[in-house]
Amino acid sequence: MAKTKEPEPSKQEVLREPAEVQYRAQLAALAQRDADTPPASWKLSPRSVLAYVVGTAKPLSVKIDGKTVDVPITRKFFGDDALVERAIVTLASERALLLVGEPGTGKSWLSEHLAAAISGCSTLTIQGTAGTTEDQIKYAWNIARVIAEGPRPDNLIPSPTMLAMRTGGLVRFEEITRCVPDVQDALVSILSDKNIAVPELPDANMVFARPGFNIIATANSRDQGVNELSAALKRRFNYIHIPVVGDHKTEVAIVRDRSRELLERYKIPARLEEPVLNVLATVFREMRSGMTTDGTSFPKPSTTLSTAEAIGVALDAAIHARYFGSGAVGVADIARNLVGSIVKEDLGDLQVLKEYLAVVAKKRSAKDASWKEFHEAAVKAL
Ligand SMILES: Nc1ncnc2c1ncn2[C@@H]1O[C@H](COP(=O)(O)OP(=O)(O)O)[C@@H](O)[C@H]1O
Ligand SMILES: [Mg+2]
CATH class of the missing domain: 3.40.50.300 (P-loop containing nucleotide triphosphate hydrolases)
Structure with missing residues (x-):
């Protein structure tokens, strides 16, 4: 009986490749353009390691097979x-x-x-x-x-x-x-x-x-x-x-970049638009600090609301929109998926979320369509 042949490991699809495989083009470009000597056994000089982690403003021009190619060095760690x-x-x-x-x-x-x-x-x-x-x-x-x-x-x-x-x-x-x-x-x-x-x-x-x-x-x-x-x-x-990201713009950038990468991995062609990311990052930042941008305070939930948690909510919302919705990720998808990440073992957090919705989100819904959609979907999901 003929045996089914397993594909070679290098050709097999892998759910999550390690960084050195996923970003091998960027690492090779940095090595080619490295102007400094790396310490013993290091692949790159400290300056190039920093450039790899925080990204560069301009792409690096490198030679691959005799051709000049521009390789953008993306930011991996925000902070x-x-x-x-x-x-x-x-x-x-x-x-x-x-x-x-x-x-x-x-x-x-x-x-x-x-x-x-x-x-x-x-x-x-x-x-x-x-x-x-x-x-x-x-x-x-x-x-x-x-x-x-x-x-x-x-x-x-x-x-x-x-x-x-x-x-x-x-x-x-x-x-x-x-x-x-x-x-x-x-x-x-x-x-x-x-x-x-x-x-x-x-x-x-x-x-x-x-x-x-x-x-x-x-x-x-x-x-x-x-x-x-x-x-x-x-x-x-x-x-x-390593501090929690405190800055709104940075948090939006992390959630945008990371969820885009993860959605590509799951082959889901959904995109998170700026207004959706804005509401998500705002809710996370405000709930984390127990204080709104305009100075209203409310009790904080007991769970850690990390950036990783925000990425998780964005990803779930996009997958939900892809399989059960129109594919476009709306603020309502975010609201529905948010509840589970805020209310974990402590049911008191449910009260906190309710209060946030009643005090903060409801007030904003009068003037802002995104917040109105968010408020309505979240109240329904509770
Ligand atoms: N400052 C940051 N810059 C880039 N990605 C971040 C940042 N904070 C959190 N993340 C993302 O959050 C996710 C979880 O982070 P992780 O490294 O597992 O957290 P920790 O080890 O601190 O618990 C990762 O996918 C990472 O990309
Ligand atoms: Mg960890």
Whole structure:
């Protein structure tokens, strides 16, 4: 019987490609035009890494197969560029980097792009959980083969940390404060000695890090209390606080860019127009601060209303409009999908949302058609 042939991995469609694959043209263009020398093992110079993360005003002209092509370098992370600069400097230094902030502020996103631009690989990642073990940070053994052959280098299963050490790359450690202190402590020796000892091996029992090796960790400030880092570990990290986007225009830009990219991934040809994005960003900003633009205050909901949450609402609204509506995303689609992201476990938040609708949205509906549509759809959805 003929076997159905699986397509080659490189030709297979992938739901979400890592940054270095998705943005390979931009990374190649930056490498071609790099005017500065990259630090040891880095793919790009610090200036080009910054340009990759925050974008450039003009496209880069590069030569591909003898032809000159303009490659636009898009902005990936929106926020303070000085903060990104500091993150890059830290990664070129002795110390590791810890990005701290509220959930959904783009910490993992920034760490992925930094790893992609600096070491050309963002997939050496450890996900911190209450169940993370020391093996996942250092190394493990293929037990069956160790029983048969004894410990040998090729029976060893390296961790992402070990792989990054061998190549002089970056390892990403997500949600580091979720790990128990014993496991976090395994990092102290890795960060200070820059090596991993493998005492089970008779010889060659040390793995030394090549220049360029470093760690980018992320932690949610809401979870800080879970397992705070030990003083010894704190000293080995530079902390960079990632704030919630406070500026209306920036938030509109993030939601617009990210939802466009995600909708392309799902092959949904919907577009979010400016008035719709404006209402969405306004509701999020006002509910987050408990204060309207014109100074009316109301109680705040207990959930975090992050930019990531706003992107989620925009995406759901567009998918809804595509499958159950006309395809055009209206303010009403936003209103319908908003309720679930504001009212989560705390039913008191329902009251907060009702109050916002009654006090703020209703007042605006008299003068503004978008707000009228928003108010009516939201009241119906409650
Ligand atoms: N400042 C920002 N710039 C760009 N994208 C952002 C920003 N804040 C949030 N996002 C988007 O929000 C989504 C979730 O962010 P993520 O990195 O997972 O958050 P965190 O790790 O901080 O909880 C990502 O798709 C990211 O693109
Ligand atoms: Mg994260």
